[in-house]
Amino acid sequence: MRKRTPIRRQSKPQPIGPVQTFTVDGLTHEAKGVARLKGKVTFIGGALPGETVAAQITKSGRRFDEAVLNSIIEPSAYRVEPSCQHFNVCGGCSFQHLADEKQLSSKADWLQGQLRNLITTQELELLSDNFTHYRRRARIAIDRKKGTLLLGFRGKASSDIVSIDHCVVLTGNLQKIFSSLKLELSINGLADSLGHIELLEDTKGVSVLFRLTSFISDELKRAWESWAKKELISLYWQAPNTSKAEVSSENMRHYDLGELRLEYHPQDFIQVNAIMNQKMVAQAMDWLSPNKQDVILDLFCGVGNFSLPLAQHAQSVIGVEVQESMVEAARKNASLNGFDNLSFVASDLTQPVANEFMKQKITKVLLDPPRAGAFEFLDTIIKIGPKQILYVSCNASTLARDAEYLVAKGYRVLRVGLMDMFPQTSHVETMMLLQKKK
Numbered sequence: 001m002r003k004r005t006p007i008r009r010q011s012k013p014q015p016i017g018p019v020q021t022f023t024v025d026g027l028t029h030e031a032k033g034v035a036r037l038k039g040k041v042t043f044i045g046g047a048l049p050g051e052t053v054a055a056q057i058t059k060s061g062r063r064f065d066e067a068v069l070n071s072i073i074e075p076s077a078y079r080v081e082p083s084c085q086h087f088n089v090c091g092g093c094s095f096q097h098l099a100d101e102k103q104l105s106s107k108a109d110w111l112q113g114q115l116r117n118l119i120t121t122q123e124l125e126l127l128s129d130n131f132t133h134y135r136r137r138a139r140i141a142i143d144r145k146k147g148t149l150l151l152g153f154r155g156k157a158s159s160d161i162v163s164i165d166h167c168v169v170l171t172g173n174l175q176k177i178f179s180s181l182k183l184e185l186s187i188n189g190l191a192d193s194l195g196h197i198e199l200l201e202d203t204k205g206v207s208v209l210f211r212l213t214s215f216i217s218d219e220l221k222r223a224w225e226s227w228a229k230k231e232l233i234s235l236y237w238q239a240p241n242t243s244k245a246e247v248s249s250e251n252m253r254h255y256d257l258g259e260l261r262l263e264y265h266p267q268d269f270i271q272v273n274a275i276m277n278q279k280m281v282a283q284a285m286d287w288l289s290p291n292k293q294d295v296i297l298d299l300f301c302g303v304g305n306f307s308l309p310l311a312q313h314a315q316s317v318i319g320v321e322v323q324e325s326m327v328e329a330a331r332k333n334a335s336l337n338g339f340d341n342l343s344f345v346a347s348d349l350t351q352p353v354a355n356e357f358m359k360q361k362i363t364k365v366l367l368d369p370p371r372a373g374a375f376e377f378l379d380t381i382i383k384i385g386p387k388q389i390l391y392v393s394c395n396a397s398t399l400a401r402d403a404e405y406l407v408a409k410g411y412r413v414l415r416v417g418l419m420d421m422f423p424q425t426s427h428v429e430t431m432m433l434l435q436k437k438k
């Protein structure tokens with residue numbers, strides 16, 4: 001049997017000083033209260049601006065200290081009761097103790113700070129939806145402690161797995177299947193052969209993917225297939241030592257985006273928040289206003305989440321994505337939805353690209369890179385010289401770096417929007433429209 005990959009434990013920070021009183025006047029991106037004691041900055045997890053709290057230093061550095069919250073002496077007017085019973089220990093959320101509208105304004109302040117060299121006068125446009133029950137995909141970690149099965153997410157103060165009963169950011173259907181799964185795993189023997197579990201909900205329904213670390217008997221597999229049938233869900237198995245589950249073309253997943261249908265493999269990237277994804281794509285179409293004169297490059301295109309809606313309005317669209325299997329899915333999506341003005345290229349956008357995209361006059365570029373951003377590809381974009389660039393980003397610091405470069409090379413920022421894709425967490429999604437200076 002293959003051994004489970006050991007989890008590197010990160011231990012809970014221990015107090016190294018007495019209990020002291022702090023006045024909190026700021027909030028970090030990771031939801032730590034910022035206080036000053038004798039002029040030295042102290043970060044206190046769980047404390048909010050405007051509060052007086054009792055806390056103990058756990059780590060003392062040259063420039064700042066870190067402290068653990070003991071009690072709240074004077075609470076903030078924006079402090080609310082977390083809606084999840086696991087909030088104090090689970091690392092999945094960081095902002096449930098802060099009122100929803102204040103979460104959004106705190107994220108906006110933070111984003112404005114990150115983009116301070118770019119947006120002095122522009123107003124940040126805000127896009128948000130439900131603050132709970134939005135997550136249509138989740139990876140559930142598994143561990144055992146003293147014989148007890150733990151199923152949940154990594155902890156806040158340590159990397160240990162926190163056992164979860166009810167998660168309020170999961171969609172209602174995923175929460176329901178999670179509860180049934182937990183019960184079933186406690187009574188049959190699959191848990192010892194599992195690396196992790198992936199839950200997914202889309203237009204096709206709910207699915208569960210078991211990532212196996214060792215082979216299991218046909219009998220056990222059949223028992224789980226009948227559980228899945230009873231629960232009306234799809235089941236996928238990722239065999240030991242493989243990087244992806246084998247999935248036949250009839251068993252691919254799909255999600256609808258307006259009148260479009262997008263197929264994908266259950267382990268392909270899709271946006272986690274379905275409603276916010278619809279709003280984000282609609283905003284992208286509104287800001288970029290594709291029209292019949294436009295030839296558009298959709299970089300980091302995945303299975304065509306932006307490419308297909310763009311192709312509904314543009315003369316033609318070229319999508320670029322590194323993963324061959326996703327490029328194939330994107331091509332299939334183009335043909336399933338009847339497009340003949342869409343093509344896809346498999347290419348690594350961190351590598352210098354030859355003049356592949358110079359052959360036709362690209363008028364607009366949309367890019368939606370992973371957290372690392374798209375710095376390596378910026379010179380190619382500048383060479384292509386589109387009149388507009390729409391940058392969708394999940395990491396404001398790489399967005400700031402890349403946008404500052406584009407501005408230095410002749411673009412100006414027209415619009416910036418914060419999209420609250422991941423409420424209750426510190427993650428921020430941003431959209432920026434840049435225009436070529438005349």
Ligand SMILES: C[S@@+](CC[C@H](N)C(=O)[O-])C[C@H]1O[C@@H](n2cnc3c(N)ncnc32)[C@H](O)[C@@H]1O
Pocket residue numbers: 269270271300301302303304305306320321322323326347348349350368369370
């Ligand atoms: C944030 S996702 C966006 C996907 C798509 N735009 C969407 O909305 O579903 C980033 C995508 O970039 C792809 N990607 C990551 N690194 C890449 C690279 N070096 N070159 C090209 N694509 C890459 C990933 O596979 C992923 O599909």
Ligand code: SF4
Pocket residue numbers: 084085086087090091092093153164166167168169170424
């Ligand atoms: S991720 Fe789920 S379980 Fe964890 S704190 Fe957030 S809502 Fe609660």
